[in-house]
Amino acid sequence: MWEAIRRWFDPRELRSVGSRPDYRFSLANERTFLAWLRTGLALVGGGLAAAQFLPPLPLAHLREVIAVALLLLGGTVAVRAVDHWARTERAIRLGEELPASRFPAVLALAVGLGALLLVVAVLAGTVGRR
């Protein structure tokens, strides 16, 4: 794992494998990375907003739980984005199959499930009643 992290910060190594691809593929990979990063930043922003703008909720620490869950999810998305970008760039340079990933499906399910739980909480009057 540390080896992979070191590789993210050492672009020369990534540049040394395989052959230089059509720059348009690298740019597309870069934009995909940025789109994922914005997704992560939106989750982090949502967590910060939950911590600051939600009133204290009747259920003890529910506000903090919501905030921390969103913040951790956002941080995970950002780390995974840079890892996936590096692995994709490597695959493009080596002419290999692009890395497949379950992460988007897992994230979608996690966000959907979280939203469902919040809907239940709102209907049960745990959230939103002053």
Place this chain on the structure above:
Amino acid sequence: MTGDPGLQPERTRLAWRRTLLALTAVTVLTVRQALTGGLAGALLAGAALLGWAATLALCWPRATGSGPVRATSRTMPVIALAAVGHAALGVLLALRGVW
């Protein structure tokens, strides 16, 4: 293959600008939350602002097309690290009142 000499680099520059804008919004939220926490909070807010300025300076060539831009560079892990930093700072600040 027909080339599109300008469009892909421009789309990528715009994507960088949107991302830096998102990072700026998150920085504002972090600073706003940190400033409610006394001296330690003020120090954290200062650190967040410094990190924001450093990230912006590092990513500026990618967002504007000035300077050399290589396909593989440290800007990607750095801007991801900025997002993770805000997440960690946010967890710290959100849990401040809990214990």
